[in-house]
Amino acid sequence: MLEIENVSAGYGRDDTSVIEGVTMRVAAGEIVGLVGESGCGKSTLARVVTGLLRPSAGTVRVAGVDVHTLRGRALRAHRRQVQMVFQDPYLTLSPRQTVRQSIAEPLSIHRVGDARFRAARVSELLDLVGLDPQVRDRRPGRLSGGQQQRVAIARALALEPRLLVCDEPVTALDVSVQAKVLNLLCDLRDRLEFGCLFIAHDLAVVSQLADRIAVMRRGRIVEQGPTAEVTTGPRHPYTRLLLSATPTI
Ligand SMILES: Nc1ncnc2c1ncn2[C@@H]1O[C@H](COP(=O)(O)OP(=O)(O)OP(=O)(O)O)[C@@H](O)[C@H]1O
Ligand SMILES: [Mg+2]
Structure with missing residues:
Protein backbone atom coordinates (compact mmCIF):
# COMPACT_ATOMS: atom_id res chain seq x y z
CA MET A 1 0.00 0.00 0.00
CA LEU A 2 2.59 2.54 1.15
CA GLU A 3 6.27 2.06 0.37
CA ILE A 4 8.72 4.63 1.64
CA GLU A 5 12.15 3.92 0.20
CA ASN A 6 15.29 5.64 1.42
CA VAL A 7 13.59 9.01 1.75
CA SER A 8 15.44 12.15 2.80
CA ALA A 9 13.81 15.56 3.03
CA GLY A 10 14.31 19.00 4.51
CA TYR A 11 13.13 22.58 4.26
CA GLY A 12 14.62 25.54 2.40
CA ARG A 13 17.62 25.71 0.13
CA ASP A 14 20.47 24.80 2.46
CA ASP A 15 19.68 21.13 1.89
CA THR A 16 20.12 20.05 5.50
CA SER A 17 17.98 16.97 5.86
CA VAL A 18 15.36 16.79 8.59
CA ILE A 19 14.70 13.13 7.78
CA GLU A 20 17.31 10.85 6.30
CA GLY A 21 17.25 7.46 4.59
CA VAL A 22 13.79 6.53 5.87
CA THR A 23 12.50 3.15 4.67
CA MET A 24 9.09 1.95 5.85
CA ARG A 25 6.11 0.00 4.60
CA VAL A 26 2.42 -0.03 5.40
CA ALA A 27 0.43 -2.96 3.99
CA ALA A 28 -3.28 -2.75 3.13
CA GLY A 29 -5.32 -2.99 6.33
CA GLU A 30 -2.24 -2.53 8.51
CA ILE A 31 -1.65 0.13 11.17
CA VAL A 32 1.98 1.16 11.50
CA GLY A 33 2.90 3.42 14.38
CA LEU A 34 5.65 6.01 14.04
CA VAL A 35 7.04 7.25 17.36
CA LEU A 52 2.97 18.18 0.32
CA LEU A 53 6.77 18.11 0.57
CA ARG A 54 9.11 16.84 -2.11
CA PRO A 55 11.86 14.49 -0.88
CA SER A 56 15.48 15.39 -1.73
CA ALA A 57 16.15 11.68 -2.21
CA GLY A 58 14.25 8.41 -2.30
CA THR A 59 10.73 7.48 -3.38
CA VAL A 60 7.25 7.23 -1.91
CA ARG A 61 4.83 4.84 -3.60
CA VAL A 62 1.16 4.47 -2.83
CA ALA A 63 -0.49 1.43 -4.42
CA GLY A 64 2.62 1.11 -6.58
CA VAL A 65 2.57 4.69 -7.91
CA ASP A 66 5.42 7.13 -7.23
CA VAL A 67 3.65 10.02 -5.51
CA HIS A 68 6.09 12.74 -6.49
CA THR A 69 5.94 12.13 -10.23
CA LEU A 70 2.19 12.82 -10.39
CA ARG A 71 0.60 15.84 -12.07
CA GLY A 72 -2.90 17.03 -12.89
CA ARG A 73 -5.62 14.41 -12.92
CA ALA A 74 -3.36 11.64 -11.58
CA LEU A 75 -2.34 13.87 -8.66
CA ARG A 76 -6.00 14.56 -7.85
CA ALA A 77 -6.74 10.85 -7.92
CA HIS A 78 -3.83 10.28 -5.54
CA ARG A 79 -5.12 12.96 -3.16
CA ARG A 80 -8.35 11.00 -2.91
CA GLN A 81 -6.52 7.87 -1.87
CA VAL A 82 -4.46 9.42 0.88
CA GLN A 83 -6.19 11.37 3.63
CA MET A 84 -4.92 12.95 6.84
CA VAL A 85 -6.18 13.40 10.37
CA PHE A 86 -4.37 16.03 12.42
CA GLN A 87 -3.76 16.72 16.09
CA ASP A 88 -6.18 19.58 16.43
CA PRO A 89 -9.62 18.91 14.91
CA TYR A 90 -10.63 22.47 15.66
CA LEU A 91 -8.05 23.68 13.12
CA THR A 92 -9.09 21.07 10.52
CA LEU A 93 -12.79 21.88 10.72
CA SER A 94 -13.94 25.28 9.61
CA PRO A 95 -15.74 27.03 12.50
CA ARG A 96 -18.38 28.30 10.08
CA GLN A 97 -19.27 24.94 8.55
CA THR A 98 -21.79 22.58 10.07
CA VAL A 99 -20.80 18.95 10.65
CA ARG A 100 -22.81 18.00 7.57
CA GLN A 101 -20.97 20.55 5.40
CA SER A 102 -17.53 19.57 6.73
CA ILE A 103 -18.06 15.89 5.99
CA ALA A 104 -19.64 16.50 2.57
CA GLU A 105 -16.99 18.98 1.40
CA PRO A 106 -14.44 16.43 0.10
CA LEU A 107 -17.29 14.78 -1.86
CA SER A 108 -18.25 18.03 -3.55
CA ILE A 109 -14.61 19.02 -4.20
CA HIS A 110 -14.10 15.70 -6.01
CA ARG A 111 -17.58 15.89 -7.57
CA VAL A 112 -18.76 12.61 -6.09
CA GLY A 113 -22.51 12.00 -6.42
CA ASP A 114 -25.39 14.47 -6.31
CA ALA A 115 -26.81 16.31 -3.28
CA ARG A 116 -28.99 13.34 -2.31
CA PHE A 117 -26.13 10.89 -2.53
CA ARG A 118 -23.94 13.15 -0.40
CA ALA A 119 -26.61 13.58 2.27
CA ALA A 120 -26.97 9.80 2.50
CA ARG A 121 -23.21 9.39 2.63
CA VAL A 122 -22.96 11.93 5.47
CA SER A 123 -25.52 9.92 7.50
CA GLU A 124 -23.59 6.74 6.81
CA LEU A 125 -20.30 8.33 7.88
CA LEU A 126 -21.79 9.79 11.09
CA ASP A 127 -23.02 6.33 11.95
CA LEU A 128 -19.62 4.83 11.09
CA VAL A 129 -17.76 7.09 13.53
CA GLY A 130 -20.38 6.69 16.23
CA LEU A 131 -21.92 10.17 16.18
CA ASP A 132 -25.58 10.91 16.79
CA PRO A 133 -27.29 12.05 13.55
CA GLN A 134 -28.50 15.09 15.48
CA VAL A 135 -25.03 16.66 15.53
CA ARG A 136 -25.12 17.14 11.76
CA ASP A 137 -26.37 20.71 11.94
CA ARG A 138 -23.97 21.84 14.65
CA ARG A 139 -20.79 23.81 14.17
CA PRO A 140 -17.51 22.53 15.70
CA GLY A 141 -17.67 25.10 18.53
CA ARG A 142 -20.63 23.18 19.94
CA LEU A 143 -18.91 19.78 19.93
CA SER A 144 -16.53 18.19 22.44
CA GLY A 145 -12.92 17.52 21.42
CA GLY A 146 -13.66 13.83 20.93
CA GLN A 147 -16.73 14.57 18.82
CA GLN A 148 -14.72 17.04 16.72
CA GLN A 149 -12.06 14.41 16.09
CA ARG A 150 -14.78 11.92 15.07
CA VAL A 151 -16.05 14.48 12.55
CA ALA A 152 -12.49 14.97 11.25
CA ILE A 153 -12.15 11.18 10.85
CA ALA A 154 -15.53 10.95 9.06
CA ARG A 155 -14.40 13.72 6.71
CA ALA A 156 -11.09 11.95 6.04
CA LEU A 157 -12.95 8.70 5.27
CA ALA A 158 -15.59 10.30 3.02
CA LEU A 159 -13.66 9.48 -0.16
CA GLU A 160 -12.79 5.93 0.96
CA PRO A 161 -9.02 6.46 1.08
CA ARG A 162 -6.66 3.52 0.85
CA LEU A 163 -4.24 5.19 3.24
CA GLU A 168 -0.97 12.86 16.63
CA PRO A 169 -4.76 12.49 16.31
CA VAL A 170 -5.39 11.94 20.04
CA THR A 171 -2.66 14.08 21.62
CA ALA A 172 -5.04 16.98 22.27
CA LEU A 173 -7.73 14.77 23.84
CA ASP A 174 -8.36 13.68 27.44
CA VAL A 175 -7.02 10.20 28.22
CA SER A 176 -10.49 8.59 28.46
CA VAL A 177 -11.51 10.13 25.12
CA GLN A 178 -8.16 9.08 23.59
CA ALA A 179 -8.96 5.41 24.23
CA LYS A 180 -12.34 5.74 22.53
CA VAL A 181 -10.88 7.39 19.43
CA LEU A 182 -8.11 4.76 19.26
CA ASN A 183 -10.72 1.99 19.48
CA LEU A 184 -12.72 3.69 16.76
CA LEU A 185 -9.68 3.80 14.43
CA CYS A 186 -8.99 0.09 15.05
CA ASP A 187 -12.61 -0.80 14.42
CA LEU A 188 -12.74 1.29 11.22
CA ARG A 189 -9.53 -0.24 9.93
CA ASP A 190 -11.03 -3.73 10.47
CA ARG A 191 -14.18 -2.78 8.59
CA LEU A 192 -12.75 -0.63 5.79
CA GLU A 193 -9.26 -2.14 5.44
CA PHE A 194 -7.36 1.07 4.78
CA GLY A 195 -3.67 1.18 5.63
CA CYS A 196 -2.80 3.61 8.39
CA LEU A 197 0.37 5.48 9.30
CA PHE A 198 -0.25 6.52 12.88
CA ILE A 199 2.09 9.14 14.32
CA ALA A 200 2.53 9.91 18.02
CA HIS A 201 5.32 10.87 20.39
CA ASP A 202 3.93 8.49 23.00
CA LEU A 203 4.87 4.81 22.67
CA ALA A 204 2.04 3.79 25.02
CA VAL A 205 -0.53 5.33 22.68
CA VAL A 206 0.97 3.79 19.54
CA SER A 207 1.27 0.32 21.06
CA GLN A 208 -2.48 0.29 21.76
CA LEU A 209 -3.35 0.03 18.10
CA ALA A 210 -0.33 -0.48 15.85
CA ASP A 211 0.47 -3.83 14.24
CA ARG A 212 4.03 -2.67 13.77
CA ILE A 213 6.04 0.20 15.21
CA ALA A 214 8.84 2.30 13.74
CA VAL A 215 10.95 4.38 16.11
CA MET A 216 12.39 7.62 14.78
CA ARG A 217 15.26 9.55 16.28
CA ARG A 218 16.74 12.71 14.78
CA GLY A 219 15.19 12.00 11.39
CA ARG A 220 16.23 8.37 11.13
CA ILE A 221 14.38 5.13 11.83
CA VAL A 222 16.45 3.43 14.52
CA GLU A 223 14.25 0.36 14.98
CA GLN A 224 11.11 -1.15 13.50
CA GLY A 225 9.21 -4.38 13.97
CA PRO A 226 5.99 -6.00 15.23
CA THR A 227 4.52 -4.12 18.20
CA ALA A 228 5.06 -6.97 20.67
CA GLU A 229 8.73 -7.30 19.68
CA VAL A 230 9.47 -3.59 19.89
CA THR A 231 7.73 -3.16 23.25
CA THR A 232 8.94 -6.34 24.96
CA GLY A 233 12.37 -6.81 23.38
CA PRO A 234 13.59 -3.42 22.16
CA ARG A 235 16.97 -3.58 20.47
CA HIS A 236 17.90 0.07 20.25
CA PRO A 237 18.85 2.02 23.41
CA TYR A 238 16.59 4.88 22.31
CA THR A 239 13.57 2.54 22.17
CA ARG A 240 14.44 1.38 25.69
CA LEU A 241 14.54 4.98 26.79
CA LEU A 242 11.09 5.63 25.30
CA LEU A 243 9.78 2.49 27.01
CA SER A 244 11.15 3.49 30.39
CA ALA A 245 9.28 6.78 30.03
CA THR A 246 5.98 4.95 29.49
CA PRO A 247 5.24 2.86 32.58
CA THR A 248 1.78 1.90 31.30
CA ILE A 249 3.04 -0.75 28.83
N1 LIG B 1 7.96 24.46 7.67
C1 LIG B 1 9.18 24.26 8.20
N2 LIG B 1 10.24 25.02 7.82
C2 LIG B 1 11.46 24.82 8.33
N3 LIG B 1 11.75 23.86 9.25
C3 LIG B 1 10.76 23.08 9.67
C4 LIG B 1 9.42 23.24 9.17
N4 LIG B 1 8.64 22.31 9.77
C5 LIG B 1 9.45 21.61 10.61
N5 LIG B 1 10.72 22.07 10.55
C6 LIG B 1 11.87 21.53 11.31
O1 LIG B 1 11.99 20.15 11.03
C7 LIG B 1 12.28 19.41 12.20
C8 LIG B 1 11.27 18.29 12.36
O2 LIG B 1 9.96 18.84 12.53
P1 LIG B 1 8.67 17.94 12.52
O3 LIG B 1 7.52 18.86 12.59
O4 LIG B 1 8.75 17.00 11.38
O5 LIG B 1 8.84 17.15 13.89
P2 LIG B 1 7.81 16.20 14.68
O6 LIG B 1 8.54 14.94 14.94
O7 LIG B 1 6.54 16.13 13.93
O8 LIG B 1 7.61 16.98 16.05
P3 LIG B 1 6.30 17.10 16.98
O9 LIG B 1 6.24 15.81 17.76
O10 LIG B 1 6.61 18.25 17.86
O11 LIG B 1 5.11 17.31 16.11
C9 LIG B 1 12.28 20.42 13.35
O12 LIG B 1 13.61 20.70 13.69
C10 LIG B 1 11.61 21.63 12.79
O13 LIG B 1 12.17 22.79 13.32
MG1 LIG C 1 4.56 16.71 14.38
Missing part, protein backbone atom coordinates in the same frame (compact mmCIF):
# COMPACT_ATOMS: atom_id res chain seq x y z
CA GLY A 36 9.77 9.63 18.37
CA GLU A 37 10.33 12.76 20.39
CA SER A 38 9.13 16.20 19.42
CA GLY A 39 11.05 17.66 16.48
CA CYS A 40 12.52 14.33 15.25
CA GLY A 41 10.80 14.62 11.86
CA LYS A 42 7.52 12.68 12.12
CA SER A 43 5.30 15.37 10.60
CA THR A 44 7.93 16.02 7.95
CA LEU A 45 7.65 12.38 6.88
CA ALA A 46 3.84 12.72 6.88
CA ARG A 47 4.15 15.73 4.55
CA VAL A 48 6.35 13.75 2.17
CA VAL A 49 3.90 10.82 2.18
CA THR A 50 0.90 13.04 1.44
CA GLY A 51 2.77 14.77 -1.38
CA LEU A 164 -4.98 7.26 6.32
CA VAL A 165 -2.14 9.32 7.78
CA CYS A 166 -2.92 10.27 11.37
CA ASP A 167 -0.54 12.86 12.83
Whole structure:
Protein backbone atom coordinates (compact mmCIF):
# COMPACT_ATOMS: atom_id res chain seq x y z
CA MET A 1 0.00 0.00 0.00
CA LEU A 2 2.59 2.54 1.15
CA GLU A 3 6.27 2.06 0.37
CA ILE A 4 8.72 4.63 1.64
CA GLU A 5 12.15 3.92 0.20
CA ASN A 6 15.29 5.64 1.42
CA VAL A 7 13.59 9.01 1.75
CA SER A 8 15.44 12.15 2.80
CA ALA A 9 13.81 15.56 3.03
CA GLY A 10 14.31 19.00 4.51
CA TYR A 11 13.13 22.58 4.26
CA GLY A 12 14.62 25.54 2.40
CA ARG A 13 17.62 25.71 0.13
CA ASP A 14 20.47 24.80 2.46
CA ASP A 15 19.68 21.13 1.89
CA THR A 16 20.12 20.05 5.50
CA SER A 17 17.98 16.97 5.86
CA VAL A 18 15.36 16.79 8.59
CA ILE A 19 14.70 13.13 7.78
CA GLU A 20 17.31 10.85 6.30
CA GLY A 21 17.25 7.46 4.59
CA VAL A 22 13.79 6.53 5.87
CA THR A 23 12.50 3.15 4.67
CA MET A 24 9.09 1.95 5.85
CA ARG A 25 6.11 0.00 4.60
CA VAL A 26 2.42 -0.03 5.40
CA ALA A 27 0.43 -2.96 3.99
CA ALA A 28 -3.28 -2.75 3.13
CA GLY A 29 -5.32 -2.99 6.33
CA GLU A 30 -2.24 -2.53 8.51
CA ILE A 31 -1.65 0.13 11.17
CA VAL A 32 1.98 1.16 11.50
CA GLY A 33 2.90 3.42 14.38
CA LEU A 34 5.65 6.01 14.04
CA VAL A 35 7.04 7.25 17.36
CA GLY A 36 9.77 9.63 18.37
CA GLU A 37 10.33 12.76 20.39
CA SER A 38 9.13 16.20 19.42
CA GLY A 39 11.05 17.66 16.48
CA CYS A 40 12.52 14.33 15.25
CA GLY A 41 10.80 14.62 11.86
CA LYS A 42 7.52 12.68 12.12
CA SER A 43 5.30 15.37 10.60
CA THR A 44 7.93 16.02 7.95
CA LEU A 45 7.65 12.38 6.88
CA ALA A 46 3.84 12.72 6.88
CA ARG A 47 4.15 15.73 4.55
CA VAL A 48 6.35 13.75 2.17
CA VAL A 49 3.90 10.82 2.18
CA THR A 50 0.90 13.04 1.44
CA GLY A 51 2.77 14.77 -1.38
CA LEU A 52 2.97 18.18 0.32
CA LEU A 53 6.77 18.11 0.57
CA ARG A 54 9.11 16.84 -2.11
CA PRO A 55 11.86 14.49 -0.88
CA SER A 56 15.48 15.39 -1.73
CA ALA A 57 16.15 11.68 -2.21
CA GLY A 58 14.25 8.41 -2.30
CA THR A 59 10.73 7.48 -3.38
CA VAL A 60 7.25 7.23 -1.91
CA ARG A 61 4.83 4.84 -3.60
CA VAL A 62 1.16 4.47 -2.83
CA ALA A 63 -0.49 1.43 -4.42
CA GLY A 64 2.62 1.11 -6.58
CA VAL A 65 2.57 4.69 -7.91
CA ASP A 66 5.42 7.13 -7.23
CA VAL A 67 3.65 10.02 -5.51
CA HIS A 68 6.09 12.74 -6.49
CA THR A 69 5.94 12.13 -10.23
CA LEU A 70 2.19 12.82 -10.39
CA ARG A 71 0.60 15.84 -12.07
CA GLY A 72 -2.90 17.03 -12.89
CA ARG A 73 -5.62 14.41 -12.92
CA ALA A 74 -3.36 11.64 -11.58
CA LEU A 75 -2.34 13.87 -8.66
CA ARG A 76 -6.00 14.56 -7.85
CA ALA A 77 -6.74 10.85 -7.92
CA HIS A 78 -3.83 10.28 -5.54
CA ARG A 79 -5.12 12.96 -3.16
CA ARG A 80 -8.35 11.00 -2.91
CA GLN A 81 -6.52 7.87 -1.87
CA VAL A 82 -4.46 9.42 0.88
CA GLN A 83 -6.19 11.37 3.63
CA MET A 84 -4.92 12.95 6.84
CA VAL A 85 -6.18 13.40 10.37
CA PHE A 86 -4.37 16.03 12.42
CA GLN A 87 -3.76 16.72 16.09
CA ASP A 88 -6.18 19.58 16.43
CA PRO A 89 -9.62 18.91 14.91
CA TYR A 90 -10.63 22.47 15.66
CA LEU A 91 -8.05 23.68 13.12
CA THR A 92 -9.09 21.07 10.52
CA LEU A 93 -12.79 21.88 10.72
CA SER A 94 -13.94 25.28 9.61
CA PRO A 95 -15.74 27.03 12.50
CA ARG A 96 -18.38 28.30 10.08
CA GLN A 97 -19.27 24.94 8.55
CA THR A 98 -21.79 22.58 10.07
CA VAL A 99 -20.80 18.95 10.65
CA ARG A 100 -22.81 18.00 7.57
CA GLN A 101 -20.97 20.55 5.40
CA SER A 102 -17.53 19.57 6.73
CA ILE A 103 -18.06 15.89 5.99
CA ALA A 104 -19.64 16.50 2.57
CA GLU A 105 -16.99 18.98 1.40
CA PRO A 106 -14.44 16.43 0.10
CA LEU A 107 -17.29 14.78 -1.86
CA SER A 108 -18.25 18.03 -3.55
CA ILE A 109 -14.61 19.02 -4.20
CA HIS A 110 -14.10 15.70 -6.01
CA ARG A 111 -17.58 15.89 -7.57
CA VAL A 112 -18.76 12.61 -6.09
CA GLY A 113 -22.51 12.00 -6.42
CA ASP A 114 -25.39 14.47 -6.31
CA ALA A 115 -26.81 16.31 -3.28
CA ARG A 116 -28.99 13.34 -2.31
CA PHE A 117 -26.13 10.89 -2.53
CA ARG A 118 -23.94 13.15 -0.40
CA ALA A 119 -26.61 13.58 2.27
CA ALA A 120 -26.97 9.80 2.50
CA ARG A 121 -23.21 9.39 2.63
CA VAL A 122 -22.96 11.93 5.47
CA SER A 123 -25.52 9.92 7.50
CA GLU A 124 -23.59 6.74 6.81
CA LEU A 125 -20.30 8.33 7.88
CA LEU A 126 -21.79 9.79 11.09
CA ASP A 127 -23.02 6.33 11.95
CA LEU A 128 -19.62 4.83 11.09
CA VAL A 129 -17.76 7.09 13.53
CA GLY A 130 -20.38 6.69 16.23
CA LEU A 131 -21.92 10.17 16.18
CA ASP A 132 -25.58 10.91 16.79
CA PRO A 133 -27.29 12.05 13.55
CA GLN A 134 -28.50 15.09 15.48
CA VAL A 135 -25.03 16.66 15.53
CA ARG A 136 -25.12 17.14 11.76
CA ASP A 137 -26.37 20.71 11.94
CA ARG A 138 -23.97 21.84 14.65
CA ARG A 139 -20.79 23.81 14.17
CA PRO A 140 -17.51 22.53 15.70
CA GLY A 141 -17.67 25.10 18.53
CA ARG A 142 -20.63 23.18 19.94
CA LEU A 143 -18.91 19.78 19.93
CA SER A 144 -16.53 18.19 22.44
CA GLY A 145 -12.92 17.52 21.42
CA GLY A 146 -13.66 13.83 20.93
CA GLN A 147 -16.73 14.57 18.82
CA GLN A 148 -14.72 17.04 16.72
CA GLN A 149 -12.06 14.41 16.09
CA ARG A 150 -14.78 11.92 15.07
CA VAL A 151 -16.05 14.48 12.55
CA ALA A 152 -12.49 14.97 11.25
CA ILE A 153 -12.15 11.18 10.85
CA ALA A 154 -15.53 10.95 9.06
CA ARG A 155 -14.40 13.72 6.71
CA ALA A 156 -11.09 11.95 6.04
CA LEU A 157 -12.95 8.70 5.27
CA ALA A 158 -15.59 10.30 3.02
CA LEU A 159 -13.66 9.48 -0.16
CA GLU A 160 -12.79 5.93 0.96
CA PRO A 161 -9.02 6.46 1.08
CA ARG A 162 -6.66 3.52 0.85
CA LEU A 163 -4.24 5.19 3.24
CA LEU A 164 -4.98 7.26 6.32
CA VAL A 165 -2.14 9.32 7.78
CA CYS A 166 -2.92 10.27 11.37
CA ASP A 167 -0.54 12.86 12.83
CA GLU A 168 -0.97 12.86 16.63
CA PRO A 169 -4.76 12.49 16.31
CA VAL A 170 -5.39 11.94 20.04
CA THR A 171 -2.66 14.08 21.62
CA ALA A 172 -5.04 16.98 22.27
CA LEU A 173 -7.73 14.77 23.84
CA ASP A 174 -8.36 13.68 27.44
CA VAL A 175 -7.02 10.20 28.22
CA SER A 176 -10.49 8.59 28.46
CA VAL A 177 -11.51 10.13 25.12
CA GLN A 178 -8.16 9.08 23.59
CA ALA A 179 -8.96 5.41 24.23
CA LYS A 180 -12.34 5.74 22.53
CA VAL A 181 -10.88 7.39 19.43
CA LEU A 182 -8.11 4.76 19.26
CA ASN A 183 -10.72 1.99 19.48
CA LEU A 184 -12.72 3.69 16.76
CA LEU A 185 -9.68 3.80 14.43
CA CYS A 186 -8.99 0.09 15.05
CA ASP A 187 -12.61 -0.80 14.42
CA LEU A 188 -12.74 1.29 11.22
CA ARG A 189 -9.53 -0.24 9.93
CA ASP A 190 -11.03 -3.73 10.47
CA ARG A 191 -14.18 -2.78 8.59
CA LEU A 192 -12.75 -0.63 5.79
CA GLU A 193 -9.26 -2.14 5.44
CA PHE A 194 -7.36 1.07 4.78
CA GLY A 195 -3.67 1.18 5.63
CA CYS A 196 -2.80 3.61 8.39
CA LEU A 197 0.37 5.48 9.30
CA PHE A 198 -0.25 6.52 12.88
CA ILE A 199 2.09 9.14 14.32
CA ALA A 200 2.53 9.91 18.02
CA HIS A 201 5.32 10.87 20.39
CA ASP A 202 3.93 8.49 23.00
CA LEU A 203 4.87 4.81 22.67
CA ALA A 204 2.04 3.79 25.02
CA VAL A 205 -0.53 5.33 22.68
CA VAL A 206 0.97 3.79 19.54
CA SER A 207 1.27 0.32 21.06
CA GLN A 208 -2.48 0.29 21.76
CA LEU A 209 -3.35 0.03 18.10
CA ALA A 210 -0.33 -0.48 15.85
CA ASP A 211 0.47 -3.83 14.24
CA ARG A 212 4.03 -2.67 13.77
CA ILE A 213 6.04 0.20 15.21
CA ALA A 214 8.84 2.30 13.74
CA VAL A 215 10.95 4.38 16.11
CA MET A 216 12.39 7.62 14.78
CA ARG A 217 15.26 9.55 16.28
CA ARG A 218 16.74 12.71 14.78
CA GLY A 219 15.19 12.00 11.39
CA ARG A 220 16.23 8.37 11.13
CA ILE A 221 14.38 5.13 11.83
CA VAL A 222 16.45 3.43 14.52
CA GLU A 223 14.25 0.36 14.98
CA GLN A 224 11.11 -1.15 13.50
CA GLY A 225 9.21 -4.38 13.97
CA PRO A 226 5.99 -6.00 15.23
CA THR A 227 4.52 -4.12 18.20
CA ALA A 228 5.06 -6.97 20.67
CA GLU A 229 8.73 -7.30 19.68
CA VAL A 230 9.47 -3.59 19.89
CA THR A 231 7.73 -3.16 23.25
CA THR A 232 8.94 -6.34 24.96
CA GLY A 233 12.37 -6.81 23.38
CA PRO A 234 13.59 -3.42 22.16
CA ARG A 235 16.97 -3.58 20.47
CA HIS A 236 17.90 0.07 20.25
CA PRO A 237 18.85 2.02 23.41
CA TYR A 238 16.59 4.88 22.31
CA THR A 239 13.57 2.54 22.17
CA ARG A 240 14.44 1.38 25.69
CA LEU A 241 14.54 4.98 26.79
CA LEU A 242 11.09 5.63 25.30
CA LEU A 243 9.78 2.49 27.01
CA SER A 244 11.15 3.49 30.39
CA ALA A 245 9.28 6.78 30.03
CA THR A 246 5.98 4.95 29.49
CA PRO A 247 5.24 2.86 32.58
CA THR A 248 1.78 1.90 31.30
CA ILE A 249 3.04 -0.75 28.83
N1 LIG B 1 7.96 24.46 7.67
C1 LIG B 1 9.18 24.26 8.20
N2 LIG B 1 10.24 25.02 7.82
C2 LIG B 1 11.46 24.82 8.33
N3 LIG B 1 11.75 23.86 9.25
C3 LIG B 1 10.76 23.08 9.67
C4 LIG B 1 9.42 23.24 9.17
N4 LIG B 1 8.64 22.31 9.77
C5 LIG B 1 9.45 21.61 10.61
N5 LIG B 1 10.72 22.07 10.55
C6 LIG B 1 11.87 21.53 11.31
O1 LIG B 1 11.99 20.15 11.03
C7 LIG B 1 12.28 19.41 12.20
C8 LIG B 1 11.27 18.29 12.36
O2 LIG B 1 9.96 18.84 12.53
P1 LIG B 1 8.67 17.94 12.52
O3 LIG B 1 7.52 18.86 12.59
O4 LIG B 1 8.75 17.00 11.38
O5 LIG B 1 8.84 17.15 13.89
P2 LIG B 1 7.81 16.20 14.68
O6 LIG B 1 8.54 14.94 14.94
O7 LIG B 1 6.54 16.13 13.93
O8 LIG B 1 7.61 16.98 16.05
P3 LIG B 1 6.30 17.10 16.98
O9 LIG B 1 6.24 15.81 17.76
O10 LIG B 1 6.61 18.25 17.86
O11 LIG B 1 5.11 17.31 16.11
C9 LIG B 1 12.28 20.42 13.35
O12 LIG B 1 13.61 20.70 13.69
C10 LIG B 1 11.61 21.63 12.79
O13 LIG B 1 12.17 22.79 13.32
MG1 LIG C 1 4.56 16.71 14.38
